[in-house]
């Protein structure tokens with residue numbers, strides 16, 4: 001049997017606590033002191049939070065020279081604990097032979113674990129800094145290649161971050 | 167008998183065997199690439215090196231015959247080191263292709279890399295590059311970089327398929343597998359090299375990049391391309407058949423199957439031409455109706471004919487269960503004696519390897535379960551004649567596109583009633599008055615009897631709307647297991663089809679028959695009690711390798727034939 005929980009707050013308030021006035025001033029002092037500190041809120045959506053490179057935003061496909069790096073190996077799809085990814089491979093004339101004709105991530109399923117990024121042999125899927133996900137239906141939440149493809153220039157921070165761990 | 171010791175355990179084995187064979191018989195696997203139970207011994211991959219006492223060096227288990235008193239070690243340090251060295255050599259120039267390689271997931275080189283290699287590479291130089299994406303023949307793709315020069319494909323083509331077109335050119339790490347000038351790998355068994363190849367050097371052009379192997383479920387089945395009935399696995403993803411592969415059965419097809427069976431016996435299952443459900447002809451046009459309406463329509467129309475005016479044509483494509491229930495419906499419930507089956511024989515299209523001229527998987531089975539004229543009944547010829555003369559007015563056809571045969575198509579318009587079971591839209595369904603959409607062989611339980619008289623099981627791999635993969639015990643892929651309704655892959659394309667035995671049984675019930683079957687196994691159990699040749703058989707006994715029936719002398723070849 002566990003010990004009975006200790007009561008941390010005493011039931012009986014002291015005289016000064018009972019009359020409230022000093023406590024109100026204590027609270028006001030804290031509030032007022034914050035006026036002179038740096039603000040920690042953002043005026044969203046006019047002002048936006050820029051996450052650090054280690055942030056795991058929604059996974060995106062890396063686009064390089066107008067082509068996706070992905071070779072449709074399906075490893076991300078296999079490793080994804082939430083079964084969010086569907087890949088359909090097909091043949092391409094390019095040297096890589098294989099590319100995804102269809103690549104879909106169901107953003108309702110995705111749990112932002114980053115496993116897909118970790119397993120990818122081509123560094124073709126990475127966690128972006130994008131955290132703004134809005135949809136009106138289940139169907140809309142399934143992101144195809146059109147929404148996923150992101151040029152390397154826009155993924156610079158993350159790609160650099162990943163480089164450290166190679 | 168020779169007494170040998172393998173890893174400290176004593177065994178008595180046949181002295182004619184090699185060490186690898188003797189070990190395999192005892193359930194000990196000695197790793198190997200080039201050795202194959204059905205091919206000659208090449209001894210070139212060196213993966214099966216084992217330590218044999220009193221021999222100065224390690225010996226290859228595939229080419230060393232056992233001898234009395236032999237002591238073999240397959241797990242000693244020396245052996246392990248040797249294997250690691252062999253793996254290191256094999257991987258030196260092996261491309262890092264697994265992500266784009268169709269073999270990945272069922273690759274011997276991958277598996278052995280996990281089991282028998284050190285797990286890292288010491289090689290720092292550029293790998294040797296060789297030709298990729300070579301069309302070795304109409305059905306097989308070659309990637310020379312991935313080839314480990316085991317020569318299995320060369321030996322298969324020479325020894326089994328008898329088309330010696332493959333060879334190696336160049337030397338050392340520049341060896342290239344190729345075909346002789348002006349030849350290509352195009353024999354009827356060419357695709358067997360795909361499974362034989364231990365790596366992804368030889369892959370299927372048809373299946374190329376369709377799916378990763380781990381995304382599919384695999385179900386034991388039987389090919390319906392000819393009377394051989396090669397044992398197969400059906401590979402399904404998202405309720406769509408993506409490929410067939412041969413399954414070992416030494417009594418039927420060994421490790422092989424023909425390219426025709428592999429490529430052309432499953433596509434109709436996924437086809438656009440599949441019927442969406444039962445149809446009834448209304449004002450001259452086939453109209454989609456519900457099952458109850460179609461059955462009621464068939465029954466009310468059947469009742470308007472005399473027994474002698476009706477005939478039934480069973481199917482050498484349908485299962486024994488389908489044919490059995492069908493012939494009971496025709497002979498016992500409807501009461502006609504005119505029952506027969508249409509043979510589909512392609513004279514001359516056969517060989518002494520696997521391919522049979524009879525292009526149906528169940529001709530022997532159909533006749534054996536009773537799809538043949540009753541005493542005094544009309545045979546196929548008589549039925550066709552009867553239709554032409556106007557004596558036969560109603561015809562009930564099980565799973566067979568009989569109208570694709572011109573001589574039959576010519577007489578069909580004379581009929582007043584044509585009832586058809588079919589899974590796809592075809593010439594016969596277009597002429598029919600009532601069409602029942604039936605399950606294909608990939609969607610139902612049942613048995614087929616091959617030309618030898620071997621009863622073999624088929625199992626559902628693709629689900630119809632009345633089935634549920636989990637509740638009905640299908641083999642399932644990971645996606646099947648975890649799909650939910652709002653996933654796209656959780657809403658696969660399911661057809662409104664039923665197995666023919668169930669449809670025939672429903673028609674019989676509507677006509678007043680008492681017997682009801684819940685499962686195909688129920689039907690089989692009844693067959694086992696009623697048909698002498700099936701005595702003592704059960705689904706359990708048939709298992710995955712099949713079981714022989716005691717068939718009567720009347721076999722396919724002695725029957726009059728109508729060519730396909």
Ligand code: SF4
Pocket residue numbers: 069070071072073074075076077087116119120121122123124125265
């Ligand atoms: S793991 Fe990478 S290369 Fe493979 S399918 Fe996913 S994104 Fe494409």
Ligand code: SF4
Pocket residue numbers: 059076079080081082083084085105109110111112113114115116117
């Ligand atoms: S982040 Fe995790 S859950 Fe999301 S797609 Fe990648 S592997 Fe799946």
Ligand code: SF4
Pocket residue numbers: 260261262263264265267268269270271273274275276312364365366367
């Ligand atoms: S043959 Fe095997 S090891 Fe080689 S690339 Fe293909 S899957 Fe990988």
Ligand code: SF4
Pocket residue numbers: 312313314315316317318319320343362363364365367368
């Ligand atoms: S192609 Fe495959 S089967 Fe043929 S020699 Fe090379 S590795 Fe062996």
